[in-house]
Amino acid sequence: xxxxxxxxxxxxxxxxxxxxxxxxxxxxxxxxxxxxxxxxxxxxxxxxxxxxxxxxxxxxxxxxxxxxxxxxxxxxxxxxxxxxxxxxxxxxxxxxxxxxxxxxxxxxxxxxxxxxxxxxxxxxxxxxxxxxxxxxxxxxxxxxxxxxxxxxxxxxxxxxxxxxxxxxxxxxxxxxxxxxxxxxxxxxxxxxxxxxxxxxxxxxxxxxxxxxxxxxxxxxxxxxxxxxxxxxxxxxxxxxxxxxxxxxxxxxxxxxxxxxxxxxxxxxxxxxxxxxxxxxxxxxxxxxxxxxxxxxxxxxxxxxxxxxxxxxxxxxxxxxxxxxxxxxxxxxxxxxxxxxxxxxxxxxxxxxxxxxxxxxxxxxxxxxxxxxxxxxxxxxxxxxxxxxxxxxxxxxxxxxxxxxxxxxxxxxxxxxxxxxxxxxxxxx
Amino acid sequence: xxxxxxxxxxxxxxxxxxxxxxxxxxxxxxxxxxxxxxxxxxxxxxxxxxxxxxxxxxxxxxxxxxxxxxxxxxxxxxxxxxxxxxxxxxxxxxxxxxxxxxxxxxxx
Numbered sequence: 001x002x003x004x005x006x007x008x009x010x011x012x013x014x015x016x017x018x019x020x021x022x023x024x025x026x027x028x029x030x031x032x033x034x035x036x037x038x039x040x041x042x043x044x045x046x047x048x049x050x051x052x053x054x055x056x057x058x059x060x061x062x063x064x065x066x067x068x069x070x071x072x073x074x075x076x077x078x079x080x081x082x083x084x085x086x087x088x089x090x091x092x093x094x095x096x097x098x099x100x101x102x103x104x105x106x107x108x109x110x111x112x113x114x115x116x117x118x119x120x121x122x123x124x125x126x127x128x129x130x131x132x133x134x135x136x137x138x139x140x141x142x143x144x145x146x147x148x149x150x151x152x153x154x155x156x157x158x159x160x161x162x163x164x165x166x167x168x169x170x171x172x173x174x175x176x177x178x179x180x181x182x183x184x185x186x187x188x189x190x191x192x193x194x195x196x197x198x199x200x201x202x203x204x205x206x207x208x209x210x211x212x213x214x215x216x217x218x219x220x221x222x223x224x225x226x227x228x229x230x231x232x233x234x235x236x237x238x239x240x241x242x243x244x245x246x247x248x249x250x251x252x253x254x255x256x257x258x259x260x261x262x263x264x265x266x267x268x269x270x271x272x273x274x275x276x277x278x279x280x281x282x283x284x285x286x287x288x289x290x291x292x293x294x295x296x297x298x299x300x301x302x303x304x305x306x307x308x309x310x311x312x313x314x315x316x317x318x319x320x321x322x323x324x325x326x327x328x329x330x331x332x333x334x335x336x337x338x339x340x341x342x343x344x345x346x347x348x349x350x351x352x353x354x355x356x357x358x359x360x361x362x363x364x365x366x367x368x369x370x371x372x373x374x375x376x377x378x379x380x381x382x383x384x385x386x387x388x389x390x391x392x393x394x395x396x397x398x399x400x401x402x403x404x405x406x407x408x409x410x411x412x413x414x415x416x417x418x419x420x421x422x423x424x425x426x427x428x
Numbered sequence: 429x430x431x432x433x434x435x436x437x438x439x440x441x442x443x444x445x446x447x448x449x450x451x452x453x454x455x456x457x458x459x460x461x462x463x464x465x466x467x468x469x470x471x472x473x474x475x476x477x478x479x480x481x482x483x484x485x486x487x488x489x490x491x492x493x494x495x496x497x498x499x500x501x502x503x504x505x506x507x508x509x510x511x512x513x514x515x516x517x518x519x520x521x522x523x524x525x526x527x528x529x530x531x532x533x534x535x536x
Contacts, residue, residue, distance in 0.1 A: 339469075353461075355461040355465045356458060362473065376510050378516075391516050392515075392517025392518075411473065417476045418472055418474065422475065
């Protein structure tokens with residue numbers, strides 16, 4: 001089938017599914033449009049759900065190796081001992097119930113010309129549109145001494161899973177009076193406020209169980225998300241327990257000695273840890289590279305109107321893997337990008353105009369039970385690029401009342417429940 | 429989960445099947461498809477039912493929603509935390525579309 005007639009057939013198939021009066025021969029094609037989504041996180045699962053919702057006749061397949069997806073959001077709360085591990089896990093029955101085919105396999109290779117995806121099971125899936133939401137991979141070559149083996153001793157815990165549980169066990173085993181050292185990368189990286197929330201959550205745990213312990217943050221940059229709010233909150237809640245060292249004060253770590261639990265800074269200082277958490281520089285998840293959609297930065301450039309990749313037509317990408325600044329690499333951002341991509345694909349397959357691109361983001365951080373802060377932004381597309389809507393967005397006020405902080409802590413909890421239900425289905 | 433129910437695609441279908449006939453499209457403001465995308469951001473916090481401290485917007489009276497969203501937009505909601513920061517990024521036509529969208533979502 002030629003490209004043009006294939007597109008026509010797709011449009012006809014989609015229109016047929018929407019109940020327009022169509023010849024029987026075309027109606028028989030309904031459902032022949034197939035969209036394959038790679039990745040079962042906040043981006044991928046939401047893309048699959050909303051595509052099925054908005055274009056029910058399209059055959060939607062989700063490819064995700066894990067039977068249960070554990071979220072990075074709220075994994076810091078788990079580290080604090082304030083949340084059970086299982087509460088972070090989400091299954092895929094809700095997606096299946098919505099009519100989405102879920103295949104637990106790894107995506108191995110993309111053939112953009114033939115429009116196929118090869119799986120670790122040996123199967124090959126054909127697609128009309130491919131959506132990649134692969135999250136991040138660690139750059140194991142970016143920080144001397146820090147490779148996958150080193151991460152078993154000095155966990156990154158920047159993908160929720162065994163790494164997170166390992167870090168929790170290490171924190172529990174650490175003696176009172178010990179030092180927890182966190183190595184924080186330069187931008188861009190997954191979840192910009194995440195390291196600083198983690199510092200507060202670890203300090204909360206220490207305050208309860210190891211009151212003489214220290215939290216030392218070694219940062220490759222001088223500014224970070226919600227900085228003034230974190231500095232104020234750490235001080236108010238934990239006194240001198242949390243110490244942050246930025247780039248200007250030689251906070252940039254250039255070498256890790258995981259066996260010795262030591263890190264070396266750019267100007268030769270050596271810091272010894274009792275528990276060492278190294279968050280290394282990151283890049284788009286591996287399959288994006290295999291699909292040929294990443295640029296020299298290691299991330300995926302996208303068209304802001306549709307989150308179709310700039311490099312390969314027919315392939316969309318979402319979430320942390322993409323270059324979407326000024327949107328952050330957050331779960332909320334991935335979810336709304338997924339809805340935009342789903343709406344764009346649904347419109348395109350049925351020959352309707354693209355809906356106007358509109359995005360928002362809200363990220364809550366918990367500093368202690370009843371003490372939450374937030375950052376928000378509103379975004380739109382302008383000539384293929386994302387721009388922040390002027391006059392909107394921003395962070396919680398400094399010196400806010402305890403009631404304000406308590407409200408934002410409660411809203412953070414409610415956000416997690418709502419976005420999880422929205423992404424994987426209620427009860428998933 | 430109380431009032432929680434799956435999002436419906438019905439409003440979208442109305443436009444697809446009768447393009448240009450909806451009042452929103454006629455007003456040259458956001459189309460129903462545009463509204464669906466706009467509303468997609470809201471439900472990431474709003475929408476887990478009565479147990480949540482964040483109100484479920486589905487089925488709220490349109491006038492109430494419009495008034496609240498305008499108050500947030502203008503910085504006049506004394507109890508606001510993040511909503512003022514968010515709604516400053518939405519214009520009157522978008523607010524109108526959202527008020528209509530959520531009022532209709534729960535009305536079925």
